[in-house]
Amino acid sequence: MIPFLDLQRFQARHGPAIVEALSRVAASGRYVLGPELEAFESEFAAFCGVRHAVGVANGLDALHLALRAMGIGAGDEVIVPSHTFIATWLAVSLCGAVPVPVEPVEATCTLDPDRVRAAIGPRTKAIIAVHLYGQPADMAALRTLAHQYGLRLVEDAAQAHGARDHGRRVGGLGDAAAFSFYPGKNLGALGDGGAITTDNGALAARLRALRNYGSTAKYHHDVAGVNSRLDEIQAAVLRVKLRTLDADNGHRRALAARYLARLDASDLILPQVREAAEPVWHLFVVRSARRERLQRRLDERGIGHLVHYPVPCHRQGAYAGGRWPALPIAERLAREVLSLPMSPVLTCDEVEAVCDACSEELQT
Numbered sequence: 231m232i233p234f235l236d237l238q239r240f241q242a243r244h245g246p247a248i249v250e251a252l253s254r255v256a257a258s259g260r261y262v263l264g265p266e267l268e269a270f271e272s273e274f275a276a277f278c279g280v281r282h283a284v285g286v287a288n289g290l291d292a293l294h295l296a297l298r299a300m301g302i303g304a305g306d307e308v309i310v311p312s313h314t315f316i317a318t319w320l321a322v323s324l325c326g327a328v329p330v331p332v333e334p335v336e337a338t339c340t341l342d343p344d345r346v347r348a349a350i351g352p353r354t355k356a357i358i359a360v361h362l363y364g365q366p367a368d369m370a371a372l373r374t375l376a377h378q379y380g381l382r383l384v385e386d387a388a389q390a391h392g393a394r395d396h397g398r399r400v401g402g403l404g405d406a407a408a409f410s411f412y413p414g415k416n417l418g419a420l421g422d423g424g425a426i427t428t429d430n431g432a433l434a435a436r437l438r439a440l441r442n443y444g445s446t447a448k449y450h451h452d453v454a455g456v457n458s459r460l461d462e463i464q465a466a467v468l469r470v471k472l473r474t475l476d477a478d479n480g481h482r483r484a485l486a487a488r489y490l491a492r493l494d495a496s497d498l499i500l501p502q503v504r505e506a507a508e509p510v511w512h513l514f515v516v517r518s519a520r521r522e523r524l525q526r527r528l529d530e531r532g533i534g535h536l537v538h539y540p541v542p543c544h545r546q547g548a549y550a551g552g553r554w555p556a557l558p559i560a561e562r563l564a565r566e567v568l569s570l571p572m573s574p575v576l577t578c579d580e581v582e583a584v585c586d587a588c589s590e591e592l593q594t
């Protein structure tokens with residue numbers, strides 16, 4: 231049995247430090263907007279190489295509040311990847327703005343800057359670049375476009391904590407970045423959590439108000455905000471896990487290298503890494519026109535696998551009735567992608583076993 235992601239095994243490694251953090255918070259009498267959050271925000275900002283981090287309740291809120299803090303709303307268009315987790319699109323819809331899907335570069339599954347340029351129109355206000363599967367999007371090209379057309383550039387970094395592009399960490403490569411700390415992410419809490427990172431002090435101040443009922447002084451509400459805060463318990467847990475994030479990502483990188491070497495001769499389409507990109511392999515995603523056969527073989531061997539994602543956003547019920555352009559790449563990816571086991575507690579032997587199962591299937 232090789233689970234897709236063994237969170238219990240991962241958690242066990244941090245056992246005593248996490249228990250210590252939990253009891254510290256339980257005994258402190260401070261549970262919301264306290265010292266653990268403040269400490270985590272400054273440690274996470276330093277990790278990303280930015281001036282500010284603002285903790286919120288989850289990754290969707292991080293994206294949605296980032297857009298709201300930039301003044302994006304009804305009548306505006308925001309460019310999003312056609313192939314992404316639906317939260318990227320929902321954040322735009324929650325603001326009252328319209329998501330405009332743009333197809334990715336197939337080899338990397340990240341936003342294609344040339345297609346972005348072609349999609350920019352008079353109502354376009356922002357671009358959300360998703361660092362999908364842990365690989366940074368081509369941020370240098372997207373920054374150039376954003377400057378040229380006066381657009382805001384937001385990173386959806388929910389799958390890419392610690393990744394680098396041209397040597398710089400994601401989180402500081404646009405105007406603001408949204409992170410999720412959902413348990414299965416590269417940096418995961420014991421429940422929901424999220425954060426926005428930015429170098430823009432005024433934007434950070436607006437976000438601090440927005441997450442807390444639009445309040446800058448207790449019981450004074452300047453804007454109609456929300457309640458979206460990162461609890462002290464989760465902040466304390468994240469501080470423990472942040473310490474090993476680089477090492478954990480290093481392990482993922484070693485496993486990915488093993489997968490790439492072992493599967494090179496197979497007829498699977500393997501993920502490619504753009505030059506200057508240093509991915510953190512949140513997921514290891516291969517493609518096959520014979521996905522179902524591969525899934526069956528992995529099932530027989532007790533090997534976990536998932537599809538990220540089986541239905542493109544524009545085909546979801548939530549977006550039925552929208553007038554979407556033809557999006558053949560998103561549709562093909564939805565049919566062909568398959569995520570193999572990947573985590574900081576997966577062993578090299580387990581990766582070998584997964585590769586054996588894949589190779590056998592492809593020979594028959």
Ligand SMILES: *Cc1c(COP(=O)(O)O)cnc(C)c1O
Binds near residue numbers: 314315317422
């Ligand atoms: C997980 C994820 C989100 C949303 O994060 P939540 O904390 O689950 O709300 C947004 N975008 C991407 C790409 C994600 O993978």
